[in-house]
Amino acid sequence: MINQAYRLIAPKQIRADFVDLKMDDENIIVRPTYLSICAADQRYYTGSRGRVIMKQKLPMALIHESVGEVVYDPKGEYKVGTNVVMIPNTPMEKDDIIKENYLRSSQFRASGFDGFMQNVVSMRRDLIIPFKMEPRVAVLLELTSVVMNAVENFKKISNERKNVIGIWGNGNLGFISALVLKKTYPDTKIIVFGVEEHKMAYFSFVDDTYLINNIPSDLKVDHAFECVGGRGSEAAINQIIDYIQPQGTISLMGVSETPVGINTRMVLEKGLTLLGNSRSNYDDFKKSVELMETYPDVCEYLSTIISEEVVVQSIKDMHKAFEDDLNNDFKTVMKWDI
Template sequence: MNMVMQLQSRAYRLISPFQLQEVMVEQTLKEGQVVVEPIIASICHADLRYYIGQRRPEALSKKLPMALLHEGIGKVVESTSNDIKVNQKVVIVPNIPGHLLQNGFSKECSSLCDQEFIDNYSEKNIFLGSGYDGIAQNRLILPAECAIPIPENIPDEIALLSELCTVSYHALSRVKNKLTLPNTRVAVFGDGPVGYLTAAMIHHVYGLDSNRLTVFGAVPDKLAHFDFAKQILVQEYDFHSGEKVDMVVECTGGSFSESAINQGIDILARGGLIILMGVSEERVPINTRDVLEKGITLFGSSRSSCMDYRAVLSEMQDLEYQKKLRAILPLKFTPVKSIKDFKHAMDIAAKHRSWEKIVLEFDWEQT
């Protein structure tokens, strides 16, 4: 590829827990790439784990310094692609496939290259905000394939949720044959944003309602949002004698993973399966005896690929689905005009982890 342009980006980098630094980063724009100026972004629990230093020391040492954030949309300010136009609004895909990093041509990326989910699991991929500068910068260079145009009938704040939604979509798409069976019963563990968006995806895309979709959570106010599903408080339920389900989706993560996974094993019917989506820094002990005796299948799912974004954006054009997604959006966005504003937003997010997402609205011209 021929070099097209040299440019600088202004990045808000995390250099150590709670410590940010504004730096200028030299970048090269190449053929087949676009330059995106972030407009809005949201703070993920993964960002907070880096920010407050909850990752293992070796992970922090390996990945810092870096600009955080991987959930966002932006405006194209430069393009060398015929498919993406300047001033187009796009969703930023943070999971950059390895073959797009090898001058856009090499497919020599992984032993999984012949499988359909290669773009998600190649060891040659990079992920923005996880060892590589993320969205907290005023100029972001992406392969054109990783800048997905936003349909005009999807509001910016709904498109912003596409990263989280695609993670759910990707996981569920791997078991779509089971989800489309008329009698499949599903239980989602987790009453946070990931649990909500996963349950909403199951309801909207696969048509399961409270007769076949149950959500287990620990906080009544959070569970009340899941009005399209049966809602059960984990602390009030007898998992050993309760109704059996065919599939469990674990969306808790952290210290709650152990109880959620084992409770899921308890209520699974023989031959059932568990999708693990929650992230935990510690190893999680599970009841392998019942896994073996029931013939349970477990698989993990993380991140998503460009094809998942296109599918989710298509679903997001539905007004009823948009209405459900708005439940996790705040009434007001947090303006970010400087690194001081960004640090303040991260500090607030670290101290007060609300059910709603924190949405940052960037104004790069003011700095």
């Protein structure tokens, strides 16, 4: 079957390519309906990943956050029109110890092979999950699953004292982390630390918010989640080290393109655990679907961080979505109508 993939061929250049679509009994054909732009997509779109990486990765269709409708299931297990979330992490093997999203052999859409900017997508049967919530909000399931992965890791590693959890970063990742943590630990005080005062109003469900230059000197957190990334991650991690209690866990979630320097002396003195988190797997998606379907208010809160919805009917519309996203406070969603 011939399909069209809308591939980035150079910074800010998208081309429509005709590609062969895999068809067999184990693959289901899905038509994307909503796509969400991630910071990783923007790094490719703007060319900030660097010349060597761009040369290795491109041409490539972007976007790893997407939901869609089943177009064809050769086994008939899914009805045509069923809403499904598509899992971008594609494991190639199983390991009894290492989670599939950390296996070096796993492939990830929009990071080495085509993402979801296509007319239709051929998905392995084990990489789609049906859902019932509004697709416009369900497109945030991928980012929610990334947070779910981090929270599940945190549960296994962290100590039992969880009176106060701090979240550094008041962007998309910080918002969803705060939301998932508040549902997971309803009796725990959740505090968000950020740099943009106008965004703090969105965090109405947490217990406290502070600007990072106005934190009480006597405030302490038992554990922390770093959701800053980029150039600000170094300052965020070191501030966390200052305010965290001994033997606390720092869950690192923000992505930085360059190495960051941290105060290892105090990491040692306080006996801290630094826990790396990246991407997610089927179980994380499944738990995220259950969370959003169990708690209607989760979907209501998530809908507030959709800053803009761009109807995409042409490559020109794709460029508009990416350009607008650079100036949006939170999520830019594309309604895929191409």
